[in-house]
Structures are given as C-alpha cells and as structure tokens.
Amino acid sequence: MHRRTRCLALALTGALLTGGAVTAVAAPSAAAPATAASPALPAPAVTGGLRTGFELSGGAAWTTLEEEQRFLAALDESSERLTVTELTRTAQGRPVQLVTVGATADPAAIARGSSVLFSCTQHGDEPSGREACLSLARDLAATTDPATLDLLRRTTVLLVPTVNPDGVAADTRENSLGLDINRDHLLLETEEGRALAALIRDLRPDVVHDLHEYGPTPGTYDRDLIALWPRNRNVDERVHDLSVVLTEDAVLPAVAATGNSTGIYGYRYDPDGNVYAQRAGDGQERILRNTTGLKHSLGILVEASNAPADALEEQNPALLNQRRVSTQLTAARATLGLVAERRAEIADATAASAARSAAVRTPVAFAGADNELPDPDEVDLAPPCGYRLDAGQAAATADVLALHGLRTEPAGDGGVVVPTAQEGRDLVHLLLDERAQYGLTVGAAVPCA
Known part of the structure; x- marks a missing residue:
C-alpha cells in the first residue's frame, strides 16, 4: 500500500x-x-x-x-x-x-x-x-x-x-x-x-x-x-x-x-x-x-x-x-x-x-556482536570458574548481584566467591572481570580446579 x-x-x-x-x-x-x-x-x-x-x-x-x-x-x-x-x-x-x-x-x-x-x-x-x-x-x-x-x-x-x-x-x-x-x-x-x-x-x-x-x-x-x-x-x-x-x-x-x-x-x-x-x-x-x-x-x-x-x-x-x-x-x-x-x-x-549456563564452561566474549567479531584479546577461551570479592566489594555489590539472581558463597573475612557455574554465568563475567566494558567491580579470578 x-x-x-x-x-x-x-x-x-x-x-x-x-x-x-x-x-x-x-x-x-x-x-x-x-x-x-x-x-x-x-x-x-x-x-x-x-x-x-x-x-x-x-x-x-x-x-x-x-x-x-x-x-x-x-x-x-x-x-x-x-x-x-x-x-x-x-x-x-x-x-x-x-x-x-x-x-x-x-x-x-x-x-x-x-x-x-x-x-x-x-x-x-x-x-x-x-x-x-x-x-x-x-x-x-x-x-x-x-x-x-x-x-x-x-x-x-x-x-x-x-x-x-x-x-x-x-x-x-x-x-x-x-x-x-x-x-x-x-x-x-x-x-x-x-x-x-x-x-x-x-x-x-x-x-x-x-x-x-x-x-x-x-x-x-x-x-x-x-x-x-x-x-x-x-x-x-x-x-x-x-x-x-x-x-x-x-x-x-x-x-x-x-x-x-x-x-x-x-x-x-x-x-x-x-x-x-x-x-x-x-x-x-x-x-x-x-x-x-x-x-x-x-x-x-x-x-x-x-x-x-x-x-x-x-x-x-x-x-x-x-x-x-x-x-x-x-x-x-x-x-x-x-x-x-x-x-x-x-x-x-x-x-x-539456563541449564547449560549452570553446567558447561564456555568461552566468554567481552566485545563484539553476532555480526562483529571481537579482537582475539577480547575473548577468553578458558575463563575463570569464579571471582572473589573482598568484604567491601561484597557489601557494595550484594544487592545488584541478588537482583540479577546471582548466587554467592562465603569466602571468609566477610568476602564472597561468585561462582560462574550458575544460570547467570555470562553475567558474572560481564560484571566482575577486569575486561568487562560495563563492569560492576573487578573481582579476583578464581581458577578452575
């Protein structure tokens, strides 16, 4: 018409x-x-x-x-x-x-x-x-x-x-x-x-x-x-x-x-x-x-x-x-x-x-789009299995992590570990990794056992 x-x-x-x-x-x-x-x-x-x-x-x-x-x-x-x-x-x-x-x-x-x-x-x-x-x-x-x-x-x-x-x-x-x-x-x-x-x-x-x-x-x-x-x-x-x-x-x-x-x-x-x-x-x-x-x-x-x-x-x-x-x-x-x-x-x-995010460790892209390849240094082929936050970071980020439905685990001295083996796996990386473009804070990477 x-x-x-x-x-x-x-x-x-x-x-x-x-x-x-x-x-x-x-x-x-x-x-x-x-x-x-x-x-x-x-x-x-x-x-x-x-x-x-x-x-x-x-x-x-x-x-x-x-x-x-x-x-x-x-x-x-x-x-x-x-x-x-x-x-x-x-x-x-x-x-x-x-x-x-x-x-x-x-x-x-x-x-x-x-x-x-x-x-x-x-x-x-x-x-x-x-x-x-x-x-x-x-x-x-x-x-x-x-x-x-x-x-x-x-x-x-x-x-x-x-x-x-x-x-x-x-x-x-x-x-x-x-x-x-x-x-x-x-x-x-x-x-x-x-x-x-x-x-x-x-x-x-x-x-x-x-x-x-x-x-x-x-x-x-x-x-x-x-x-x-x-x-x-x-x-x-x-x-x-x-x-x-x-x-x-x-x-x-x-x-x-x-x-x-x-x-x-x-x-x-x-x-x-x-x-x-x-x-x-x-x-x-x-x-x-x-x-x-x-x-x-x-x-x-x-x-x-x-x-x-x-x-x-x-x-x-x-x-x-x-x-x-x-x-x-x-x-x-x-x-x-x-x-x-x-x-x-x-x-x-x-x-x-959701199930795969909780169970499977996969590469993480910190840039790019479905029609735009990220640079090699913007992709982690073997990402960490979690991020440790100290007591101050844990207190400052607790409400945002909870609103995203992200699980944390006590890590002593008031700190927490945010594991990536959960439904919000990619959000964990995009919030807490030092390479994240819009990160919440920078956690200490927890290597996989």
Missing part, C-alpha cells in the same frame, strides 16, 4: 481508535506479504468499554499519567483475568505498575510456566509503546476470541505500560535523575531498572518485547517500524536464533502486511533496499534486548517511526499518532502469535539455555 493511500485508510478508520559497514543484504520488503511463522492475534474491534485518553481523543493527545491510573484501576476492577500491582516508586514518587493477564497471578506459577513481558516506555518521550500496551492490556482482558483465550490459558502476559513515569511527566528520554534506563540493565543504578531486573528474575519470562520509538533519517533510515534481536555474542545459540525468527519471520512481516514499511534497527538502506551500513544496534550487555538474551529469554527491540510519513500526517498529527500506535500493536500481537504457535519450542530453548 502506498503511504498516502495508507494514511487515507487510517483517516477513514480512525474511529476504531476512538471507540560500521556490513555486507549488503536484501532488505525486508515494505510491501511483503505476510510470511510470519505464526499468525498474529486478531485485532479486536473496540465497540464499548474502557478507553484510554489517547483513544478518547482520536489520537490527538497522549494518555496522561492520571488517566492511566484511572484506566488501570478500572481494568483491575472489571476483569477477573487481569491484575495490576505496583513494582516500585520512582525518585519523584510515581508508581511503576505491572499488569498481569492470564490464568494465574501467582508468581511461582508464572515462573514455572510460559510468559511474555512487554516493557513499555523506558524512554519517557517515546509514547506510542505505552499507548499500545495500555490498549493491549484492555483488549486481552475483554477478549472473547477463542485463539486469544487459549493463549491466556497457557501463557501469562506481563505488561509494564510505563517503565519511566517521571520521564513521561517531563517528556524526557531519561528518568528524573537524568539516567537512561535502557543503559542500566547491568549495573542497575536506576530504581526502574532494578524493578525490571527483579521482575525478570522472579517471573522468568520466555520472551521480552521492548517497545520504543525513533526519529528516522529520510532516504536511508526511514521505515515505519524497525526491530532487532539480542546481538551479544554470549547469548545462547537457540535463544538467539529464535529471537531472530521472532523479529524477521513474525513481527516484521505482520507489520509489512498492514501496508507499513519495515527494517532492521540500525541498518541504513540504499535506494535499492540493500544494507550499506549499521550505525546502531550493537551487542552491549547493558541494553535490555541484550540483557534479556543473557538471562535466557528471547528478546526483541521494536521501534516505531515518530515522523510524518506524508503531507496528510503533517497536516493531521492524530493520523501520525494512530499509525505509531497501530504498528506497535501489530508487532505486539505478532509476538503473542508466535508464542501461541511455538510455545513448547521456546520454553525448551530458554530452559536449556
């Missing part, structure tokens, strides 16, 4: 919302037919019930924080399959809330079963993901669609609609302390990052879908929605490969099938649709999509374009806002559709990844 034609279609159906160089490869087609590994869950017609502030305005205004609180409270009150809980409070006292939709809200049962986590609005000036998560929570709570009901019987859907409420209030990327939450999933210096770490540790989601927005560059970096998987070289192969399937075979085709253009996050495209450079999307372990993979979950970063596609969207910003949200919703439903179809395969891959 031509972009102008697509915008005219949105105008007619707007009531639905109110009620480094790399080798050139073929780009995902903007007009490709749906070739998703599984069908996306259907988009329900909104004909009654609760509305977000965004929906009530026809896309002219974003849902306020106060409207969000009323909306979530009403959802919690009206639905037996949905529960709203508070994860933490920000530096300015605003709540970060978790919406749980499914057959159970018991944390132990969720951790044992299948679950998907949607992380929304880590950056406070990227509102479309937040709107999509609020609408998706309502749609899942109210659905009568048999396929969706079957999904919810087997898989728990977890949504954090507003990870960064202080940033939303100020319309800033960072939180109120000036910290980028999406660069804080390793050292956990933000209260918001700590809350997500505890959530992932306790509920063990099989998939983490992270919603963002970006400002396109016309001609080279200008797609309606772009996405990417965990690129960190230490991510388990099956977890990595299924994350690629989620991105390339499910999410991007589903969005393309709606007439929206798609691409890979960070790739620049020439006029023929070939990749000529990658300028974002590396393997650094402190970004959620990479941390997710290191914690044995499939991961996907999704970014919607925040710029007008044509004159219609320039003249009517509500049309632009509707598209931003609709592409996010389509991507989210595609993720749920893949989980519905390949739940057992995904669960097996994530469980096997």
Whole structure:
C-alpha cells in the first residue's frame, strides 16, 4: 500500500481508535506479504468499554499519567483475568505498575510456566509503546476470541505500560535523575531498572518485547517500524536464533502486511533496499534486548517511526499518532502469535539455555556482536570458574548481584566467591572481570580446579 493511500485508510478508520559497514543484504520488503511463522492475534474491534485518553481523543493527545491510573484501576476492577500491582516508586514518587493477564497471578506459577513481558516506555518521550500496551492490556482482558483465550490459558502476559513515569511527566528520554534506563540493565543504578531486573528474575519470562520509538533519517533510515534481536555474542545459540525468527519471520512481516514499511534497527538502506551500513544496534550487555538474551529469554527491540510519513500526517498529527500506535500493536500481537504457535519450542530453548549456563564452561566474549567479531584479546577461551570479592566489594555489590539472581558463597573475612557455574554465568563475567566494558567491580579470578 502506498503511504498516502495508507494514511487515507487510517483517516477513514480512525474511529476504531476512538471507540560500521556490513555486507549488503536484501532488505525486508515494505510491501511483503505476510510470511510470519505464526499468525498474529486478531485485532479486536473496540465497540464499548474502557478507553484510554489517547483513544478518547482520536489520537490527538497522549494518555496522561492520571488517566492511566484511572484506566488501570478500572481494568483491575472489571476483569477477573487481569491484575495490576505496583513494582516500585520512582525518585519523584510515581508508581511503576505491572499488569498481569492470564490464568494465574501467582508468581511461582508464572515462573514455572510460559510468559511474555512487554516493557513499555523506558524512554519517557517515546509514547506510542505505552499507548499500545495500555490498549493491549484492555483488549486481552475483554477478549472473547477463542485463539486469544487459549493463549491466556497457557501463557501469562506481563505488561509494564510505563517503565519511566517521571520521564513521561517531563517528556524526557531519561528518568528524573537524568539516567537512561535502557543503559542500566547491568549495573542497575536506576530504581526502574532494578524493578525490571527483579521482575525478570522472579517471573522468568520466555520472551521480552521492548517497545520504543525513533526519529528516522529520510532516504536511508526511514521505515515505519524497525526491530532487532539480542546481538551479544554470549547469548545462547537457540535463544538467539529464535529471537531472530521472532523479529524477521513474525513481527516484521505482520507489520509489512498492514501496508507499513519495515527494517532492521540500525541498518541504513540504499535506494535499492540493500544494507550499506549499521550505525546502531550493537551487542552491549547493558541494553535490555541484550540483557534479556543473557538471562535466557528471547528478546526483541521494536521501534516505531515518530515522523510524518506524508503531507496528510503533517497536516493531521492524530493520523501520525494512530499509525505509531497501530504498528506497535501489530508487532505486539505478532509476538503473542508466535508464542501461541511455538510455545513448547521456546520454553525448551530458554530452559536449556539456563541449564547449560549452570553446567558447561564456555568461552566468554567481552566485545563484539553476532555480526562483529571481537579482537582475539577480547575473548577468553578458558575463563575463570569464579571471582572473589573482598568484604567491601561484597557489601557494595550484594544487592545488584541478588537482583540479577546471582548466587554467592562465603569466602571468609566477610568476602564472597561468585561462582560462574550458575544460570547467570555470562553475567558474572560481564560484571566482575577486569575486561568487562560495563563492569560492576573487578573481582579476583578464581581458577578452575
């Protein structure tokens, strides 16, 4: 669908919302037919019930924080399959809330079963993901669609609609302390990052879908929605490969099938649709999509374009806002559709990844990405079997290690040893080794017996 034609279609159906160089490869087609590994869950017609502030305005205004609180409270009150809980409070006292939709809200049962986590609005000036998560929570709570009901019987859907409420209030990327939450999933210096770490540790989601927005560059970096998987070289192969399937075979085709253009996050495209450079999307372990993979979950970063596609969207910003949200919703439903179809395969891959980390000693890469080889001195082919922390280091790092679910062992004089033979093996190296790029502290290497 031509972009102008697509915008005219949105105008007619707007009531639905109110009620480094790399080798050139073929780009995902903007007009490709749906070739998703599984069908996306259907988009329900909104004909009654609760509305977000965004929906009530026809896309002219974003849902306020106060409207969000009323909306979530009403959802919690009206639905037996949905529960709203508070994860933490920000530096300015605003709540970060978790919406749980499914057959159970018991944390132990969720951790044992299948679950998907949607992380929304880590950056406070990227509102479309937040709107999509609020609408998706309502749609899942109210659905009568048999396929969706079957999904919810087997898989728990977890949504954090507003990870960064202080940033939303100020319309800033960072939180109120000036910290980028999406660069804080390793050292956990933000209260918001700590809350997500505890959530992932306790509920063990099989998939983490992270919603963002970006400002396109016309001609080279200008797609309606772009996405990417965990690129960190230490991510388990099956977890990595299924994350690629989620991105390339499910999410991007589903969005393309709606007439929206798609691409890979960070790739620049020439006029023929070939990749000529990658300028974002590396393997650094402190970004959620990479941390997710290191914690044995499939991961996907999704970014919607925040710029007008044509004159219609320039003249009517509500049309632009509707598209931003609709592409996010389509991507989210595609993720749920893949989980519905390949739940057992995904669960097996994530469980096997965790088991191998605890049982197998493998090389560790301290740099590079899945498409970028690290230098030889950035890879340890025979890494240590643990790190000793003295009493001061142990006290200073105890809470971060615990939030990551990392086990320590007493080592005398108040110190501890952090063994690598545990599920968070790679995180241990990336937090405590002297070669780590974003290390927490430098521990003394414990050789293997």
